[in-house]
Amino acid sequence: MTDDIERVRERLETAERLAVLTGAGVSAESGVPTFRGPDGLWRKYRAEDLATPEAFARDPRLVWEWYDWRRGLVSQCHPNPAHTALAALERRGPGFTLVTQNVDGLHALAGSRDPVEMHGNLWKVRCTACHRVGDDRRVPIPIPPRCDACGGLLRPHIVWFGESLEADVLERAFRAFAYCDVALIVGTSGRVQPAASLAGVAKQAGAFVVEVNPDPAPPDGRVDVTLAGKAGELMPRLVPA
Numbered sequence: 001m002t003d004d005i006e007r008v009r010e011r012l013e014t015a016e017r018l019a020v021l022t023g024a025g026v027s028a029e030s031g032v033p034t035f036r037g038p039d040g041l042w043r044k045y046r047a048e049d050l051a052t053p054e055a056f057a058r059d060p061r062l063v064w065e066w067y068d069w070r071r072g073l074v075s076q077c078h079p080n081p082a083h084t085a086l087a088a089l090e091r092r093g094p095g096f097t098l099v100t101q102n103v104d105g106l107h108a109l110a111g112s113r114d115p116v117e118m119h120g121n122l123w124k125v126r127c128t129a130c131h132r133v134g135d136d137r138r139v140p141i142p143i144p145p146r147c148d149a150c151g152g153l154l155r156p157h158i159v160w161f162g163e164s165l166e167a168d169v170l171e172r173a174f175r176a177f178a179y180c181d182v183a184l185i186v187g188t189s190g191r192v193q194p195a196a197s198l199a200g201v202a203k204q205a206g207a208f209v210v211e212v213n214p215d216p217a218p219p220d221g222r223v224d225v226t227l228a229g230k231a232g233e234l235m236p237r238l239v240p241a
Helices: 002-014 024-028 051-058 062-073 081-090 106-110 167-177 196-204 231-238
Strands: 019-023 095-102 120-127 133-135 154-158 182-186 208-213 226-229
Touching: 002 208, 002 226, 002 231, 019 081, 019 196, 024 196, 051 062, 062 106, 062 120, 062 154, 081 095, 081 106, 081 231, 095 120, 095 231, 106 208, 167 196, 196 208
Parallel strands: 019 095, 019 182, 182 208, 208 226
Antiparallel strands: 120 133, 120 154
């Protein structure tokens, strides 16, 4: 693996345009729960039953109680070395775009300036009446929270099951991967759409594609180098201080 790490480091040092996609593996190394699967039950509910527009319309107080609980857990988590290494990589030059599937806001806490948050942000709220989006880091948050501007009901600024990703967010993500020299896929198999298309877009455009993940996906021709391991251990080796 040492030779592969050196090869990737050289590519990162000479690239003019970098695009990075991060997923749940990066957050998990900071202790962020996934809230999914058989261990993701809250009271008697599954995440898939609460993170929907229908659930919020039916019982916004219940949904907010769950999100308040989630925010309390995530507030105890901190950026790990993978987050800080990516923030350091961004500081090297302007041609850098970080796209994340995570909603915990840890990239920004680590110093990333403008991450493209495909699924939203746990620490942002959106008014259901005037549609204003703003930061809100209160823990606990008043339930149900109301908009300071118009008094409307606030909802988490999260893309729920059954909702489409925002068009401008998708455009930024795909543009970054279509024009990059090097693409990093970190802490995710990158097999869930639409994020699954990003590595292919980069490869088709001639980029050097690198996967960093403990459980790499089977080879499919889209990845030039696979580094099997935790992002928090490998990313600092790729971006030395």
